[in-house]
Structure formats: C-alpha cells, structure tokens
Amino acid sequence: MQPLKGKKGLITGIANNQSIAFGCAQVCREQGAELAVTYLNEKAKKHVKPLAQGLEINDSLLLPLDVTKEGELETVFEEISNQWGELDFVLHAMASATKEMTNSRLIEVKLDDFNFAMQVSCYSFLAMARLSEPLLKKTQGSLITMTYLGGQRVMENYHFMGPMKSALESCVQYLASELGKDNIRVHAISAGAMQTRAASGINDFAGLLTTTKARAPLQRLCEPKEVGELMAFLSGPNSRGMTGGIHYVDGGYNIMG
Numbered sequence: 001m002q003p004l005k006g007k008k009g010l011i012t013g014i015a016n017n018q019s020i021a022f023g024c025a026q027v028c029r030e031q032g033a034e035l036a037v038t039y040l041n042e043k044a045k046k047h048v049k050p051l052a053q054g055l056e057i058n059d060s061l062l063l064p065l066d067v068t069k070e071g072e073l074e075t076v077f078e079e080i081s082n083q084w085g086e087l088d089f090v091l092h093a094m095a096s097a098t099k100e101m102t103n104s105r106l107i108e109v110k111l112d113d114f115n116f117a118m119q120v121s122c123y124s125f126l127a128m129a130r131l132s133e134p135l136l137k138k139t140q141g142s143l144i145t146m147t148y149l150g151g152q153r154v155m156e157n158y159h160f161m162g163p164m165k166s167a168l169e170s171c172v173q174y175l176a177s178e179l180g181k182d183n184i185r186v187h188a189i190s191a192g193a194m195q196t197r198a199a200s201g202i203n204d205f206a207g208l209l210t211t212t213k214a215r216a217p218l219q220r221l222c223e224p225k226e227v228g229e230l231m232a233f234l235s236g237p238n239s240r241g242m243t244g245g246i247h248y249v250d251g252g253y254n255i256m257g
C-alpha cells in the first residue's frame with residue numbers, strides 16, 4: 001500500500017542518515033511520494049547527496065538551502081514550481097543557534113544571536129509557508145514543522161531554544177487559522193530526544209537521553225522513521241480533517257509529571 005503515491009513533497013533539514021528529516025524522507029518514499037530535498041552547503045552536500053540518490057531523488061531536485069542567505073529559499077520554490085507546478089507537503093526541519101548562545105544563560109543572549117536563532121528556527125517556517133502557499137493550495141496540501149517539548153516546558157540545558165520552539169508552535173496555530181480557508185493544513189511534530197547531529201549540541205545530551213528512556217511510558221527512545229510514519233500520515237489524505245496541532249512522537253514522555 002502506498003498512500004502517498006503520486007504526491008510530491010519538499011523535505012528540508014537532512015544532515016546525515018541519523019537526521020529525523022531523513023527518517024521522514026525514507027517513509028515518504030516507501031509510501032510512494034516523489035521528493036525534493038535540500039542541503040545546507042557544499043560540505044553538507046557530500047553527506048546528503050548519497051542519501052538522496054538512495055531515495056532515487058532526481059539531481060535537479062537536490063537543492064542548496066541556507067535560509068540566512070538572501071534568495072536561496074525563493075530559488076528552491078522557483079525550481080519546484082518550474083518542475084512540478086504544485087506541492088502536496090513541505091517539511092520544515094531546521095533550527096540553529098550561535099556558539100555563543102550554547103554557553104550563555106538565556107538572560108545573557110545578545111540580540112544578534114537571538115535574531116539569528118529566531119530567523120533559522122522560526123521565521124524560516126513563515127517564509128516557507130508564504131512561498132509554498134500557492135503550490136499547496138492546488139493540492140490542499142500540508143505544511144509540517146518539527147518542535148520539542150522544551151517549547152512548552154522548561155527542559156534542562158535547552159534554555160536558549162525553548163523560546164524559539166514556543167514561537168514556532170504559536171506560528172503553527174496562527175498559520176493553520178490563516179491557511180485553512182484554502183484547505184492547507186499546518187502541523188507540528190514534537191519528537192522525543194534521540195541521537196541526532198542537531199541534538200548533540202545540547203549540554204549533557206547523554207543525560208537527557210537516559211532520562212527520557214527512563215521516564216517515558218514506553219521505556220525507550222523513539223526512532224526517526226517513527227517520526228516519519230506520523231509525518232507521512234499528516235501529509236496524506238487520511239489526515240484531511242486535522243490542522244493546527246502539536247503531535248507527539250516521544251514514547252509518551254510528554255504526559256509525565
């Protein structure tokens with residue numbers, strides 16, 4: 001069964017084979033979707049290109065994307081529009097902060113550093129929504145982003161990213177309200193802690209993994225492809241009555257007191 005057969009989607013945020021975004025891409029391809037994927041820079045391309053080839057993605061749909069560089073996001077959507085003319089789903093899976101932020105208390109974060117983190121982690125989602133709107137409107141498609149429980153609760157060592165994820169989750173709800181008239185659905189997936197390159201920058205991340213495994217009702221860590229299963233469902237026709245939600249794939253960790 002291939003519920004995404006004939007669907008076309010953009011996956012951003014793949015860094016390597018451990019990336020949550022790659023797990024999502026794998027499931028979407030298994031379910032029949034055609035994909036375009038992005039890479040951050042030439043260094044990242046060396047890791048992403050073999051993964052894209054393994055997913056049988058056309059080289060013309062392996063696209064550079066650094067959202068802090070003027071024009072790159074527009075170029076991605078221009079290329080997709082030229083090749084496909086429409087989109088069924090978009091996955092926004094990116095977040096970043098400066099090295100200075102990782103060693104600072106939140107109260108000490110400088111404005112330039114805060115703005116950089118907000119641009120990459122949150123505003124880029126709004127920009128993707130704006131550029132993808134005419135393409136998603138044609139298919140009544142889905143716009144999906146990745147978040148974490150630290151946007152709703154204080155999580156140890158997650159301090160500077162918490163406000164970014166809080167803002168991102170609020171954007172999900174307001175975009176769902178704005179785009180719903182055209183049957184464009186907007187979702188956030190809140191994945192539990194798992195061993196990815198992006199998460200490795202969190203101080204004492206090994207401790208967070210241990211705590212998550214011990215406290216989650218399922219008593220284990222989730223895997224990127226499990227996130228991908230939900231992402232594929234939210235991208236397909238069987239979720240057409242859903243929008244604006246924060247959906248958890250964390251072994252139940254979010255329910256614990």
